[in-house]
Amino acid sequence: MTPILSIRDLTVEIPTRHGILRPVSGVSYDIAAGEILGVVGESGAGKSMAGNAVIGLLSPPAHIAQGEIHVNGARIDHLEGDAMRRLRGKEIGMVFQDPLTSLNPLLRIGDQLTETMLAHLDISRSEADRRAVAALEEVGIPGAAERVGSYPHEFSGGMRQRVVIALALCAEPSLIIADEPTTALDVSVQAQIIALLKKLCRERGTAVMLITHDMGVIAEAADRVAVMYAGQLAELGPVRDVLTAPHHPYTDGLMGSTPLASRGKDRLHQIPGAMPRLDALPEGCAFHPRCPYVQDACRVSPGPRIEDGAGRAACLFPMTREAVA
Amino acid sequence: MALVDIHNLTRIFDVSKPWLNRVVERREKSYLTAVSDVSFEIAERSVYALVGESGSGKSTIGKMLVGLLGPSSGAVEIRGIDLARESDAAKIDAVRRDIQMIFQDPFASLNPRWRVRDIIVEPVAARGGDTDGMAERLLEQVGLSARDAGKFPHEFSGGQRQRICIARALASEPKLIVCDEPTSALDVSVQAQVLNLMSDLKDTFGLTYLFISHDLTVVQHMADRIGVLYLGRLVEEADPDALFDDPKHPYSQMLLAAAPQLDSFGRDVPPPTGEIPDPINPPTGCAYHPRCPLAAEICSQKRPEMREIRGARVACHMAE
Numbered sequence: 001m002t003p004i005l006s007i008r009d010l011t012v013e014i015p016t017r018h019g020i021l022r023p024v025s026g027v028s029y030d031i032a033a034g035e036i037l038g039v040v041g042e043s044g045a046g047k048s049m050a051g052n053a054v055i056g057l058l059s060p061p062a063h064i065a066q067g068e069i070h071v072n073g074a075r076i077d078h079l080e081g082d083a084m085r086r087l088r089g090k091e092i093g094m095v096f097q098d099p100l101t102s103l104n105p106l107l108r109i110g111d112q113l114t115e116t117m118l119a120h121l122d123i124s125r126s127e128a129d130r131r132a133v134a135a136l137e138e139v140g141i142p143g144a145a146e147r148v149g150s151y152p153h154e155f156s157g158g159m160r161q162r163v164v165i166a167l168a169l170c171a172e173p174s175l176i177i178a179d180e181p182t183t184a185l186d187v188s189v190q191a192q193i194i195a196l197l198k199k200l201c202r203e204r205g206t207a208v209m210l211i212t213h214d215m216g217v218i219a220e221a222a223d224r225v226a227v228m229y230a231g232q233l234a235e236l237g238p239v240r241d242v243l244t245a246p247h248h249p250y251t252d253g254l255m256g257s258t259p260l261a262s263r264g265k266d267r268l269h270q271i272p273g274a275m276p277r278l279d280a281l282p283e284g285c286a287f288h289p290r291c292p293y294v295q296d297a298c299r300v301s302p303g304p305r306i307e308d309g310a311g312r313a314a315c316l317f318p319m320t321r322e323a324v325a
Numbered sequence: 326m327a328l329v330d331i332h333n334l335t336r337i338f339d340v341s342k343p344w345l346n347r348v349v350e351r352r353e354k355s356y357l358t359a360v361s362d363v364s365f366e367i368a369e370r371s372v373y374a375l376v377g378e379s380g381s382g383k384s385t386i387g388k389m390l391v392g393l394l395g396p397s398s399g400a401v402e403i404r405g406i407d408l409a410r411e412s413d414a415a416k417i418d419a420v421r422r423d424i425q426m427i428f429q430d431p432f433a434s435l436n437p438r439w440r441v442r443d444i445i446v447e448p449v450a451a452r453g454g455d456t457d458g459m460a461e462r463l464l465e466q467v468g469l470s471a472r473d474a475g476k477f478p479h480e481f482s483g484g485q486r487q488r489i490c491i492a493r494a495l496a497s498e499p500k501l502i503v504c505d506e507p508t509s510a511l512d513v514s515v516q517a518q519v520l521n522l523m524s525d526l527k528d529t530f531g532l533t534y535l536f537i538s539h540d541l542t543v544v545q546h547m548a549d550r551i552g553v554l555y556l557g558r559l560v561e562e563a564d565p566d567a568l569f570d571d572p573k574h575p576y577s578q579m580l581l582a583a584a585p586q587l588d589s590f591g592r593d594v595p596p597p598t599g600e601i602p603d604p605i606n607p608p609t610g611c612a613y614h615p616r617c618p619l620a621a622e623i624c625s626q627k628r629p630e631m632r633e634i635r636g637a638r639v640a641c642h643m644a645e
């Protein structure tokens with residue numbers, strides 16, 4: 001079956017006075033219908049850049065320098081202007097950390113929903129109005145029939161993010177890109193929003209790219225996980241396998257440094273140092289200065305890349321362990 | 326005796342619109358109770374954590390503890406001295422020197438035009454103390470290098486800047502450090518470095534922490550005692566094991582169930598219902614009653630008192 005989203009060898013470049021930076025470098029992955037792919041990594045790893053490349057929202061001078069992006073089998077990485085705008089909204093819905101970036105403060109939320117639907121779906125105005133109320137009901141806005149007349153500022157942060165999800169889904173896209181959708185929210189609201197995303201996507205078979213730095217959210221929501229480090233894909237695989245038995249030493253370090261109930265008060269595992277800046281990437285494997293298993297070969301060879309199907313970790317000497325059932 | 330004794334602490338903010346608007350719109354003055362009748366003690370050399378969702382009053386309590394804000398009623402006593410009422414300037418000064426604060430944002434809390442050396446020794450230099458070699462020594466203690474003293478904040482990563490903030494806090498040899506979300510802006514691998522450092526320093530210097538965080542797993546890792554806040558009220562206080570294995574307040578139970586866990590693969594629990602109410606018009610009685618699955622008639626009428634239940638303190642009519 002064709003995946004909904006297919007990214008192959010995606011490279012994003014930013015030309016600067018001091019040379020070319022590659023915030024995303026040779027990244028490949030697929031997302032199938034009904035699947036949630038979690039994208040994790042530390043700040044600056046390139047998670048948002050990769051998502052923005054898919055929806056054509058890279059801000060210049062950042063641009064796609066190499067690779068291909070397909071949505072439902074059609075190549076989209078070269079689309080520009082109107083063609084890209086039509087695709088966003090119709091084929092791809094977006095949810096960002098700050099719901100206000102996706103909402104027009106001057107428009108009633110009902111109008112925002114109906115406009116989006118009328119732009120992308122072949123339906124009548126009255127049908128769009130009806131669906132706007134239904135969409136708000138579906139995302140759990142109490143009194144949806146009245147709330148269509150409210151403006152974004154009249155909602156709490158959690159309710160606003162629900163409205164954004166309704167907006168992202170109303171044109172029935174096949175792919176949702178959610179970039180830190182719950183990072184600004186309290187845990188109880190986060191739990192509500194994650195449950196909502198999971199339910200809606202499962203019911204409709206929507207593919208989801210869920211970008212977050214929170215491993216707990218990934219464990220709870222994702223089917224597969226892509227771990228990014230310094231613009232590259234470090235590890236890609238089923239969520240349980242990657243989290244319980246990482247193959248890449250970086251994933252292993254990340255898991256060890258996360259406080260866990262079962263570990264009690266023992267010292268947390270530390271990865272020494274910090275992720276390198278893009279203008280100071282080390283030779284060879286980008287993780288080698290911090291890697292406890294580094295060998296001479298790692299300092300010269302960047303290691304294998306992950307192509308779908310082949311290997312889980314972009315590492316010359318992957319850790320091979322069995323996942324915890 | 327406990328190092329810190331907080332009793333009946335309350336802080337009310339005047340959140341009224343300007344006078345003219347009130348007259349035109351015929352509105353009363355409005356007040357927000359950010360902290361309401363909170364009492365707890367912090368034992369010497371322990372880590373007391375405050376958890377709760379956004380707006381629950383964590384930072385307001387922290388600021389009252391260090392004296393950045395005065396209480397509306399109730400008191401904070403540190404070694405028996407109440408900063409808001411003490412008149413002996415020397416005593417106030419001695420207590421002030423014993424308390425330092427570390428904030429969430431290591432970017433905002435460092436002056437970008439100062440060298441790291443000057444940032445670190447500033448609290449001591451301001452009192453005319455001897456600062457010779459102090460910055461270099463402290464930098465090594467927080468895992469940086471003595472050579473870093475001559476650099477500027479922008480030359481450091483987020484985790485390194487938080488280390489600089491910690492070095493500055495240590496400069497005046499405090500007894501108590503109020504840490505307000507000290508690792509919330511950091512990545513997990515860097516957070517692990519900073520949390521380990523804080524634990525080490527605590528042992529080395531015999532420090533006491535008030536550790537403010539909304540991250541339950543971090544709190545569980547760090548704390549000796551945990552207070553859970555909801556809408557400015559302390560709803561439960563317990564040791565970490567008791568709180569996480571056997572939460573007694575319905576709000577604590579909800580919070581723990583909602584937090585995503587690393588081993589919660591594909592978990593499908595029904596998410597919590599409702600939202601945090603408007604703090605200007607909080608619900609009557611128990612503030613949690615509109616969302617509480619156990620709520621009974623009394624819950625909307627009478628605010629529950631703190632009760633001891635199996636080593637925990639719980640403010641709930643029904644908990645047992």
Ligand SMILES: Nc1ncnc2c1ncn2[C@@H]1O[C@H](COP(=O)(O)OP(=O)(O)OP(=O)(O)O)[C@@H](O)[C@H]1O
Pocket residue numbers: 014021023041042043044045046047048049050061062213278
């Ligand atoms: N205009 C620019 N010039 C130079 N570097 C840039 C520019 N825009 C972004 N970057 C760099 O690109 C890298 C990737 O950033 P990106 O926003 O994708 O990270 P992220 O993984 O989403 O991180 P976060 O968790 O902080 O959101 C970062 O190192 C960032 O500093």
Ligand SMILES: Nc1ncnc2c1ncn2[C@@H]1O[C@H](COP(=O)(O)OP(=O)(O)OP(=O)(O)O)[C@@H](O)[C@H]1O
Pocket residue numbers: 338339340357358359377378379380381382383384385386539604
């Ligand atoms: N100076 C102020 N004036 C008016 N209201 C305030 C002021 N400071 C805090 N508040 C209000 O008091 C309540 C408690 O705020 P506080 O900052 O203590 O919460 P918090 O638990 O630290 O939240 P967060 O997790 O978001 O940092 C909130 O409703 C807040 O809006």
Ligand code: SF4
Pocket residue numbers: 248249250285286287288289291292293294295298302303314315316317318
């Ligand atoms: S390639 Fe070498 S340095 Fe890089 S992660 Fe693997 S073992 Fe470590």
Ligand code: SF4
Pocket residue numbers: 574575576611612613614615617618619620621624629640641642643644
């Ligand atoms: S006092 Fe009543 S409403 Fe409040 S938490 Fe207890 S049972 Fe629930």
Ligand SMILES: [Mg+2]
Pocket residue numbers: 047048049179
């Ligand atoms: Mg990002």
Ligand SMILES: [Mg+2]
Pocket residue numbers: 383384385505
């Ligand atoms: Mg706060």
